[in-house]
Amino acid sequence: MNAYSGNVKPALPDALEAEQALLGALMQNSDAYWRVAAFLKPIHFMEDIHKRIYETIGTMVSQGRSANPITLKPYLPASEMIGGITVAQYLVQLVAEAVTVINAYDYGRAIIEVWARSQIISQMEDIIQMARTMPIDMTPEKIIAHAAGELTRIAQEGNERAGSTKYGVLLPAAVTKAAQDSDNTAARIPWVLPEMSGALGDIRRGNLIGFMSDSGGGKTSLSLQQCRFAAERGFKSALFSIEVTEEEAALQAAAQSTRISLSRIDNYTLDTQETANLEREIASSTDLPFYIVGFGECSLSDIRIKAEAMVKSHGLDLIVIDHAKMISLPNPKDMFAERVNALYRGLKAIAKNLNVAIVILIQRNDEWKGRWKAGGSIRPIMGDAYGGSSVKQNLDVWFSLYRPEPLYQELIPTMPPERVREGELTKKQVMLGKLEQCRSRAWIINHKRRRGEPGKSPEIRFDGEYTQFLSTSEQLDEAFEGFL
Numbered sequence: 001m002n003a004y005s006g007n008v009k010p011a012l013p014d015a016l017e018a019e020q021a022l023l024g025a026l027m028q029n030s031d032a033y034w035r036v037a038a039f040l041k042p043i044h045f046m047e048d049i050h051k052r053i054y055e056t057i058g059t060m061v062s063q064g065r066s067a068n069p070i071t072l073k074p075y076l077p078a079s080e081m082i083g084g085i086t087v088a089q090y091l092v093q094l095v096a097e098a099v100t101v102i103n104a105y106d107y108g109r110a111i112i113e114v115w116a117r118s119q120i121i122s123q124m125e126d127i128i129q130m131a132r133t134m135p136i137d138m139t140p141e142k143i144i145a146h147a148a149g150e151l152t153r154i155a156q157e158g159n160e161r162a163g164s165t166k167y168g169v170l171l172p173a174a175v176t177k178a179a180q181d182s183d184n185t186a187a188r189i190p191w192v193l194p195e196m197s198g199a200l201g202d203i204r205r206g207n208l209i210g211f212m213s214d215s216g217g218g219k220t221s222l223s224l225q226q227c228r229f230a231a232e233r234g235f236k237s238a239l240f241s242i243e244v245t246e247e248e249a250a251l252q253a254a255a256q257s258t259r260i261s262l263s264r265i266d267n268y269t270l271d272t273q274e275t276a277n278l279e280r281e282i283a284s285s286t287d288l289p290f291y292i293v294g295f296g297e298c299s300l301s302d303i304r305i306k307a308e309a310m311v312k313s314h315g316l317d318l319i320v321i322d323h324a325k326m327i328s329l330p331n332p333k334d335m336f337a338e339r340v341n342a343l344y345r346g347l348k349a350i351a352k353n354l355n356v357a358i359v360i361l362i363q364r365n366d367e368w369k370g371r372w373k374a375g376g377s378i379r380p381i382m383g384d385a386y387g388g389s390s391v392k393q394n395l396d397v398w399f400s401l402y403r404p405e406p407l408y409q410e411l412i413p414t415m416p417p418e419r420v421r422e423g424e425l426t427k428k429q430v431m432l433g434k435l436e437q438c439r440s441r442a443w444i445i446n447h448k449r450r451r452g453e454p455g456k457s458p459e460i461r462f463d464g465e466y467t468q469f470l471s472t473s474e475q476l477d478e479a480f481e482g483f484l
C-alpha cells in the first residue's frame, strides 16, 4: 500500500504497514479493538493521522458503536489530502487492503515494538548529546539517572504491551497493591448500609455494578442515600437522573437526611421545626461533593461526555445512573440482546477508563407475575433483568433490592373470590398474611460478585415515609425465604 508514505524514519520502515494493516482490520471488525486496547495507545503510532484514526475507533468501540469508514468520517478531517487522496478515501483503501483481522494482536505488537525502538534511539541520541556538551547544571550521575528513568519508562510500556507478564513478575506487584489498597480507605467506597458491604463487598473504582428492582422498589431512594453517604465521607458522587428531575431528587434526598415526611416537603406543608431542619440541611450540604445531574433521553455517548467532563473538572469517584432502560441502545441494526450487551460493555469501558465506580440501575421486568400464577416465587432472579441474564457478563457485582410489600399489594386485588371449607383460609387471606409479614422489610439479593462469595441475602428495612432504607442485623432465614 503506498497511498500514504508520511514521514517514517528510514531506520524503522516496518511500522507504517503494521499501522495500516491494524487500522484496516479494526474497521473491518470493531471487536478486534479489544485484542489490542489493553496495551496499544494512540501515541504508539508513528503517523499522526493514524493516531487520530485509532483514537476515534477506540472512542466509538468503547461506546458500543461500530467503527468503519462511514461512521468514522464525521469525526476525522475527511476532505484533507494525504498522499494524493482524501482521508475519507484513505479509510476505504485501508479496509479494502486489510488482509485479516486474526492478526490484529500481532500488528499491535509490531507497532509498539517499533515505537519502543524509536524511543530508545531518540533517548540515546539525547544522552549522547548531553554527554558531549555537558550543560552547566549536569553531572555524569544526573545523565545516568535520567537515562535509567527514561529507559525504565520505555520498558514499562514494554511490559504492558506484552499483555502476558510472567506470574513471578506480576505477583509481587499485585501483593503490594492489595496491601496498599487494604490500608487505603480512600481506595474503596463503603455502601450506605453495612448489610450491603457484607454481602457485596465495598464499591471499587473501575467496577460496573448492576442494581435491580421492580418499578417503585426503591432504586432511586437507595441510590440517593448511597450518593449522599459516600459524599459525606469525601467520595465525589453523582446521580445521573434520567427519570426524575434534579429538583425532585434533591427534595427526596433532603427528606431522607432530615427525616421530614417526603410528601410534606413535596407539598411544602412544614411546621416551624421542620422548616428549621430543612434550613440546616441546606447550610450543611453546600460543600458536599454530591452532584445530581439531570438528563433527558440520552445515549451512552452523552453519559460518557458528561462523566469525562466531571472527572476532568473536579474528579469523580462514584456515578449512579438511574436507569438503564432510559438510555437509548446503540447499534440499531443488531438484535435486542446484543444491543443491551453493547450498552453494558460501553458502561464498563467508561468505568474502567475513567477509573470511577458506576452503579447502573436495572428495571426488573414483569415475568415474576407469570411465575407466581404458575405457583412459583416472586423473588427476583437474574432472568428478570431488562436485557436478560446475559448482562451478567459485563457486571462486576450484581444485586437485587427485593421489597415484596408493593408486589403483594399489586397482586392481592387481582385475586378472584374463592370458596373454602370452614376453618380454612382462602388464597387471598394467605396472601394478606404474607403482606403483613413483609411490611417495611426488604432484602439485598446478591446475584454476582466477581471478587467474593455470592449468595448472601441480608435483610434491611424500608421507611416509606422518608423513602429511606435502614440497617438491621437480621438475616433472611431459610424458613422465611421459602415463605416469600
Ligand SMILES: Nc1ncnc2c1ncn2[C@@H]1O[C@H](COP(=O)(O)OP(=O)(O)OP(=O)(O)O)[C@@H](O)[C@H]1O
Binding pocket: 213, 214, 215, 216, 217, 218, 219, 220, 221, 222, 243, 252, 262, 263, 266, 363, 406, 464, 467
Ligand atoms: N415523592 C414521593 N412521595 C412519596 N413517595 C414516594 C415519592 N417518591 C418515591 N416514593 C415512594 O418510594 C418508594 C420507592 O420509590 P423509588 O422511586 O425509590 O423506586 P424506584 O425503584 O426508583 O422506582 P422507578 O424505577 O419506578 O423509578 C415507592 O414506593 C414510591 O412510591
